[in-house]
Amino acid sequence: MKKKETEKLLRELTDVCAPTGFEGPVRAIVNQHLYPLCQDISVDGIGSLIAQFNTRHDSKPNVMVAAHMDEVGLMVKYITEDGYLKFQTIGGWLDQALINQRWIIRTKKGLVKGITGIKTPHVIPAETRGQIFKKEQMFIDVGASNKEDAVNRLGISPGDPIAPDSLFTNLNGGSLYLGKAWDDRIGLAVMIQVASNLRGADISNNLYLVSTVQEEVGLRGAQTSSYLVEPDIGINLESGVAGDYPGSTLDESQEKLGEGPAIFLHDSSMIPNLKLRDFVLKVADEEKIPIQFDVLSGYGQDGAEIQRARGGSPSINIAIPTRYLHSHNGVISIEDFDNAVKLVTSLIQRLDADTVREIRKFELE
Numbered sequence: 001m002k003k004k005e006t007e008k009l010l011r012e013l014t015d016v017c018a019p020t021g022f023e024g025p026v027r028a029i030v031n032q033h034l035y036p037l038c039q040d041i042s043v044d045g046i047g048s049l050i051a052q053f054n055t056r057h058d059s060k061p062n063v064m065v066a067a068h069m070d071e072v073g074l075m076v077k078y079i080t081e082d083g084y085l086k087f088q089t090i091g092g093w094l095d096q097a098l099i100n101q102r103w104i105i106r107t108k109k110g111l112v113k114g115i116t117g118i119k120t121p122h123v124i125p126a127e128t129r130g131q132i133f134k135k136e137q138m139f140i141d142v143g144a145s146n147k148e149d150a151v152n153r154l155g156i157s158p159g160d161p162i163a164p165d166s167l168f169t170n171l172n173g174g175s176l177y178l179g180k181a182w183d184d185r186i187g188l189a190v191m192i193q194v195a196s197n198l199r200g201a202d203i204s205n206n207l208y209l210v211s212t213v214q215e216e217v218g219l220r221g222a223q224t225s226s227y228l229v230e231p232d233i234g235i236n237l238e239s240g241v242a243g244d245y246p247g248s249t250l251d252e253s254q255e256k257l258g259e260g261p262a263i264f265l266h267d268s269s270m271i272p273n274l275k276l277r278d279f280v281l282k283v284a285d286e287e288k289i290p291i292q293f294d295v296l297s298g299y300g301q302d303g304a305e306i307q308r309a310r311g312g313s314p315s316i317n318i319a320i321p322t323r324y325l326h327s328h329n330g331v332i333s334i335e336d337f338d339n340a341v342k343l344v345t346s347l348i349q350r351l352d353a354d355t356v357r358e359i360r361k362f363e364l365e
């Protein structure tokens with residue numbers, strides 16, 4: 001894919017307002033890209049999009065590639081009498097990432113802008129200025145004159161989704177890109193690009209490209225979709241945890257931007273299948289694709305649900321290193337994106353029946 005086309009895809013996927021439970025606009029974008037490339041597309045009972053890339057043959061193994069459509073966001077809890085919004089967080093946020101930010105609220109009348117107001121230091125006693133504002137104290141100012149104005153003129157209702165208002169952009173001419181929701185729109189972008197690379201190719205597995213819902217609140221969409229897909233192998237695509245900025249330590253994370261896709265060797269939800277891990281490393285080595293590892297003590301990801309669906313299947317999580325996850329402004333490297341696309345494309349091309357049988361076999365002596 002040419003750089004301009006990649007930028008267009010990344011912009012399209014990250015600018016849209018689609019927090020957990022409100023993935024509709026992303027589902028439409030992914031469908032639009034995958035529909036011309038896939039044999040069949042369906043949506044499961046809670047909204048995950050299952051794209052069957054090629055015609056299914058029982059003699060071929062099922063390979064499930066997944067990425068999640070949702071992003072962390074907020075939800076309108078109620079509107080105060082004077083027209084401010086109180087909110088519920090959706091997914092994991094630091095309280096200090098929420099304050100004094102711009103937001104987009106998706107209402108029945110369209111998109112509405114708002115900001116999480118912050119008190120001025122002028123009125124805060126010197127001794128408490130270092131304290132962090134708690135999310136329970138926060139509110140969103142939409143410029144409404146009162147509750148009726150917020151409801152009738154702006155169309156705001158309890159339950160409306162709210163996402164960061166921050167647009168995709170290149171970061172000063174290099175290979176880094178700034179945007180919100182890299183977690184996990186970058187995974188979806190890899191998936192779409194892999195499908196495009198494989199257009200017309202005769203592949204030796206039944207390939208399922210699954211865009212899941214509700215990952216950020218407990219891997220829910222991966223659970224239902226992997227039940228339907230019956231994977232023999234699972235490849236999950238995620239945003240990784242870059243730790244290459246001041247104050248971040250190797251103990252927290254080991255990924256750096258620009259050093260290739262990361263293989264999660266441990267996170268709090270999953271340990272990858274060892275043979276699949278070694279297969280990925282072998283393919284990366286043959287294709288001269290740089291790889292890095294990450295051992296995280298937190299973090300959950302959809303691969304865990306694919307791994308334990310039905311009778312269990314070898315699974316791995318491949319991540320594109322990302323700075324400042326779960327905030328208004330994340331940063332990724334286009335080089336890592338390109339290398340992840342190359343790696344996943346190569347894996348799909350090699351996962352034939354014999355290879356998958358070998359990976360799935362546990363030695364008994």
Ligand code: CO
Nearest residue numbers: 183184238239
């Ligand atoms: Co994620």
